[in-house]
Amino acid sequence: MRKPTRLLFLFTLAASAVLSTQGAPADSVYVLKPARVFDGDVMHEGWGAMVRADKIEAVGPLAELKAPPAAKVIDLPGLTLLPGLIEAHSHVLLHPYNETSWNDQVAHESQALRVARATNHLRATLLAGFTTIRDLGTEGAGYADVGLKQAVEQGIIPGPRMLVATRAIVATGSYGPKGYAEDSHVPQGAEEADGDNLIRVVRDQIGHGADWIKVYADYRWSPDNTAAPTFSLDELKLIVDTARSSGRPVSAHSTTPDGMRRSILAGVETIEHGTAGTPEVFKLMKEHGVALIPTLAATGARPGAKESFQAALAAGVTIGNGSDVGVFAHGTNVLELEAMVRFGMTPVDALKSATSVDARILHMETKIGRVAPGLLADLIAVEGDPSKDISALWHVMLVMKDGVVYKTP
Numbered sequence: 001m002r003k004p005t006r007l008l009f010l011f012t013l014a015a016s017a018v019l020s021t022q023g024a025p026a027d028s029v030y031v032l033k034p035a036r037v038f039d040g041d042v043m044h045e046g047w048g049a050m051v052r053a054d055k056i057e058a059v060g061p062l063a064e065l066k067a068p069p070a071a072k073v074i075d076l077p078g079l080t081l082l083p084g085l086i087e088a089h090s091h092v093l094l095h096p097y098n099e100t101s102w103n104d105q106v107a108h109e110s111q112a113l114r115v116a117r118a119t120n121h122l123r124a125t126l127l128a129g130f131t132t133i134r135d136l137g138t139e140g141a142g143y144a145d146v147g148l149k150q151a152v153e154q155g156i157i158p159g160p161r162m163l164v165a166t167r168a169i170v171a172t173g174s175y176g177p178k179g180y181a182e183d184s185h186v187p188q189g190a191e192e193a194d195g196d197n198l199i200r201v202v203r204d205q206i207g208h209g210a211d212w213i214k215v216y217a218d219y220r221w222s223p224d225n226t227a228a229p230t231f232s233l234d235e236l237k238l239i240v241d242t243a244r245s246s247g248r249p250v251s252a253h254s255t256t257p258d259g260m261r262r263s264i265l266a267g268v269e270t271i272e273h274g275t276a277g278t279p280e281v282f283k284l285m286k287e288h289g290v291a292l293i294p295t296l297a298a299t300g301a302r303p304g305a306k307e308s309f310q311a312a313l314a315a316g317v318t319i320g321n322g323s324d325v326g327v328f329a330h331g332t333n334v335l336e337l338e339a340m341v342r343f344g345m346t347p348v349d350a351l352k353s354a355t356s357v358d359a360r361i362l363h364m365e366t367k368i369g370r371v372a373p374g375l376l377a378d379l380i381a382v383e384g385d386p387s388k389d390i391s392a393l394w395h396v397m398l399v400m401k402d403g404v405v406y407k408t409p
């Protein structure tokens with residue numbers, strides 16, 4: 001019995017290896033001829049790029065790109081070529097709250113229903129030019145993000161490459177849905193854990209496929225329902241140390257100065273929202289190299305959000321692009337970049353946030369985020385020049401991921 005079993009196991013491994021091999025065929029070559037290239041840092045007029053299989057082979061002045069005869073040429077007159085955009089804070093298992101409240105999505109929608117919606121969300125995200133997302137919590141949909149990620153990797157559904165956080169971690173009693181009879185047990189939008197149990201829960205989420213650990217360092221649970229810190233500094237350190245020994249970084253939802261301070265001192269790598277951040281807290285973030293994901297598209301209308309974002313800019317904090325999309329419609333992620341520019345970031349810096357800066361924040365700078373030889377061929381082309389008018393990003397005419405074309409003019 002032993003030998004056949006082992007053979008079957010080997011066969012299964014080989015089959016899954018074949019299935020998970022994505023990207024363009026080895027002999028596929030494209031020459032992309034736009035009006036200009038934003039390489040992740042700088043705009044270059046008159047440049048183009050060549051792609052072989054799933055990688056960028058060359059980038060530079062169009063006259064210097066030596067294409068083999070079999071290359072497919074894609075003319076992109078007047079368009080700007082840039083790295084596939086990165087969304088560092090999404091929830092593909094949520095749909096807009098003006099359709100269905102968060103409470104009702106978590107408490108009343110089945111996981112199958114939510115996954116079916118998510119497949120549409122992933123397609124919309126990719127076609128909007130976002131070729132990589134960090135999805136920060138399934139909000140009650142278990143580990144469905146891991147399966148969705150596999151479905152994209154295996155070419156079953158179109159979508160961006162995904163980094164996932166699975167269930168996310170909240171302090172017992174702090175999260176929701178709330179407002180049910182006190183003796184009824186309501187499944188929560190994230191996994192509750194406290195004290196030493198945090199070690200087990202972090203490891204369990206890693207075992208289920210978490211690329212990042214997401215923790216809620218504060219939430220609306222003060223007596224007047226405003227945000228207040230949840231985990232102690234020691235608890236946050238326990239989470240970070242446990243995640244870090246497996247090579248996983250930690251992202252902290254935090255809006256309050258106290259929650260942010262504890263998160264920074266505990267060693268998290270990104271702070272989500274930071275809506276009530278003060279100049280002192282942003283100074284501390286800068287000193288500790290913690291990045292801010294402002295999610296202005298979801299929270300920018302809150303009192304103080306603009307002043308807080310400008311304080312982060314003034315302090316020189318690394319600011320990534322992440323919108324909390326799912327709260328609003330998937331595929332409209334560009335709203336975040338527009339909001340950052342409206343609040344004072346230059347269009348070029350906003351473009352960097354969504355490309356080279358986000359790539360570094362996600363530890364993927366050797367694979368994505370720039371138009372450079374050797375990187376994955378995640379490329380988009382938009383009408384006009386987004387370094388002059390960020391809203392040009394709404395007009396995506398070409399989407400390529402891993403050297404595979406999903407949309408052409």
Ligand SMILES: [Zn+2]
Binds near residue numbers: 089090324
């Ligand atoms: Zn979120």
